[in-house]
Amino acid sequence: MTTEHITSATDASQEDIITIDKMNKWYGDFHVLKDVSLKVKKGERIVVCGPSGSGKSTMIRCINRLEEFQKGQMFVNGIEMIDDVKNIEAIRKDVGMVFQHFNLFPHLTILENLTIGPIWVQKKPKEEAEATAMKYLERVKIANQALKYPGQLSGGQQQRVAVARSLCMSPEIMLFDEPTSALDPEMVKEVLDVMVELAEEGMTMICVTHEMGFAKKVADRVIFMDGGEIVEENTPDEFFDNPQTDRLQLFLSQVLQH
Amino acid sequence: MTKTTTGAMGTQARVFEPSPAQPAPVTSTGAYAWLRENLFSGWLNSLVTIGVVALLMTLLPPLFNWLFFDANLSGSTQADCTGDGACWVFIKVWLQPLLYGSYPTESLWRVNLSLVLLFGTLASPFWLPKHLRNKVDIAMLLALPFIAIIILDGRLLGLDYVATDYWGGFALNLFLAAASIILGMPLGFLWALGRRSQMPMARSICVILIEFFRGTPVLALFFMGSVMLPLFFPEGTNVDKLLRVWIVLTLFMAGYMAEVYRGGFAAIPQGQYEAADALGLSFWQTTLLVILPQVIKVSMPNILATAVMLFKNTTFLMIIGIFEVLSTAQNALTNSNWLGGFSTEAYLFVAVVYWVCCFSMSSVAAHIERKLDTSHRS
Numbered sequence: 001m002t003t004e005h006i007t008s009a010t011d012a013s014q015e016d017i018i019t020i021d022k023m024n025k026w027y028g029d030f031h032v033l034k035d036v037s038l039k040v041k042k043g044e045r046i047v048v049c050g051p052s053g054s055g056k057s058t059m060i061r062c063i064n065r066l067e068e069f070q071k072g073q074m075f076v077n078g079i080e081m082i083d084d085v086k087n088i089e090a091i092r093k094d095v096g097m098v099f100q101h102f103n104l105f106p107h108l109t110i111l112e113n114l115t116i117g118p119i120w121v122q123k124k125p126k127e128e129a130e131a132t133a134m135k136y137l138e139r140v141k142i143a144n145q146a147l148k149y150p151g152q153l154s155g156g157q158q159q160r161v162a163v164a165r166s167l168c169m170s171p172e173i174m175l176f177d178e179p180t181s182a183l184d185p186e187m188v189k190e191v192l193d194v195m196v197e198l199a200e201e202g203m204t205m206i207c208v209t210h211e212m213g214f215a216k217k218v219a220d221r222v223i224f225m226d227g228g229e230i231v232e233e234n235t236p237d238e239f240f241d242n243p244q245t246d247r248l249q250l251f252l253s254q255v256l257q258h
Numbered sequence: 259m260t261k262t263t264t265g266a267m268g269t270q271a272r273v274f275e276p277s278p279a280q281p282a283p284v285t286s287t288g289a290y291a292w293l294r295e296n297l298f299s300g301w302l303n304s305l306v307t308i309g310v311v312a313l314l315m316t317l318l319p320p321l322f323n324w325l326f327f328d329a330n331l332s333g334s335t336q337a338d339c340t341g342d343g344a345c346w347v348f349i350k351v352w353l354q355p356l357l358y359g360s361y362p363t364e365s366l367w368r369v370n371l372s373l374v375l376l377f378g379t380l381a382s383p384f385w386l387p388k389h390l391r392n393k394v395d396i397a398m399l400l401a402l403p404f405i406a407i408i409i410l411d412g413r414l415l416g417l418d419y420v421a422t423d424y425w426g427g428f429a430l431n432l433f434l435a436a437a438s439i440i441l442g443m444p445l446g447f448l449w450a451l452g453r454r455s456q457m458p459m460a461r462s463i464c465v466i467l468i469e470f471f472r473g474t475p476v477l478a479l480f481f482m483g484s485v486m487l488p489l490f491f492p493e494g495t496n497v498d499k500l501l502r503v504w505i506v507l508t509l510f511m512a513g514y515m516a517e518v519y520r521g522g523f524a525a526i527p528q529g530q531y532e533a534a535d536a537l538g539l540s541f542w543q544t545t546l547l548v549i550l551p552q553v554i555k556v557s558m559p560n561i562l563a564t565a566v567m568l569f570k571n572t573t574f575l576m577i578i579g580i581f582e583v584l585s586t587a588q589n590a591l592t593n594s595n596w597l598g599g600f601s602t603e604a605y606l607f608v609a610v611v612y613w614v615c616c617f618s619m620s621s622v623a624a625h626i627e628r629k630l631d632t633s634h635r636s
Contacts, residue, residue: 066532092538103533107551107632116547117537149632169537 017042023072034228045205047215050225056208060175064095096166100178102158104150111146117169136164156187176207224248348600349607352590359426359581372406403437422500426581435569442511450519471513476571479506484578518560522553555630562623566616
């Protein structure tokens, strides 16, 4: 992978597609997210990193309401995140998510995994949903596996299917929650390649990942979280070459040393 | 094995070639080797083999003599049973009541038709094309008990009315078990869902129902159904005895199934719910399309065990005076024309018929289990 940066599709005039304002979350008495504020423009690519337990996964899981927050405000694509089924449904329509452990449905074929959302949520006819699904499977280079079951695919293939499954719902925003952490090293690249391609097409992306090479190549902004707070955020060049806080310096020295 | 060539970068690179596969070591094969390995591998094993063969040699000949060689098959009265062997004449004469109870002979085709529908539906994984299977299967299964009742009762179809008092025999065991299993499975799933629900009211109701029907002996439930339940109905209404029994069996099945499903739910990773949520599937879509099939797959062995148990429990109906197969057999044994002590033949017949059915259930379930296993199929 070269470190040549992909030029961003965003410019300053574009509107914020995600606005998070002083979001706070507790698990019981444990304060997981502390006054997290973040603005994401349409087409922007954000990489979130930080030590484990820093709240980075929790933060992006709040964006499609897999987790609730107790204090603060969030708007996703103009819809306020409140405790109302209509709002939650509308937000989930715009947000796709890829998980660390793929979470494909093991009892359905690859093709059925891709069409279950379009058919049941978007009420598309089966033929149309299958045509779209095959198009995305083609894109992640896995169309020949369409009739197999997830258990028969390698980790890398499963994760590419998971990406295609999200894309079938034509989301505005894609969330990636450590998409390569559960993969064998030789499969990391095939998944990252798919993500890079997606970035090149101008998808709004928020990725929690430890792949620093990916961050350098793709990200418009890199965010460092620790202890439930956003400690530092910067452009990739500044972020890696000129870290401002001692905490980030320590983290980078630990991550990049090997 | 490696050899050196000049690589693309201009440097010397060794080309990796996998070593050739070796054939497996040759061992002695054939009957002799099999015998040696399985029956006479050591002195203890040899001793056990000889002992078992000796035991079979002493036990099997008399058994076969009684079952087949000395058995009486022809004739139609007790007097025809002259040999030392089994009196299969007894079973032959009583076969119709044992299988069909006192259902009128000229209408027996209705019972047979219902049985064909039942087995045809149960065997649908073997003959229905895959794309039709899920929807058609579920619809057919759920409609089946009611279709069978309409056919057997006859009034709606303009056929002769046969009151439930005349229904009986092994067919009744089959129908009652099938109808309760078919309706108890989805009901149990609802109870299991309720038990997991966030709503305290729904949860408590489901817990009470599950624990009551699981914690009470099925015999006590039958008595409650036949004696106590009518007290709750308004004066003058007469709810059919079989209907009451069916309700009791269904609730009993539901209670057990709810617990079976609970184990299945516990085996579903949280990620499955999250993925369904992220796709925007609703609660019921997630439950029915994503969770239920996986729960059923995980619980299949326990579902089968519970279904077989319920099927065997239908013989308890004898005690509350329903003419299922076992009470018909007892009835025949006390008949004044057949007082020769044919209980061995009668109970053996019931046991064999039950065994054949339970074994078939196991086979179908094993087949379904294999079909559902998508984990490592290539």
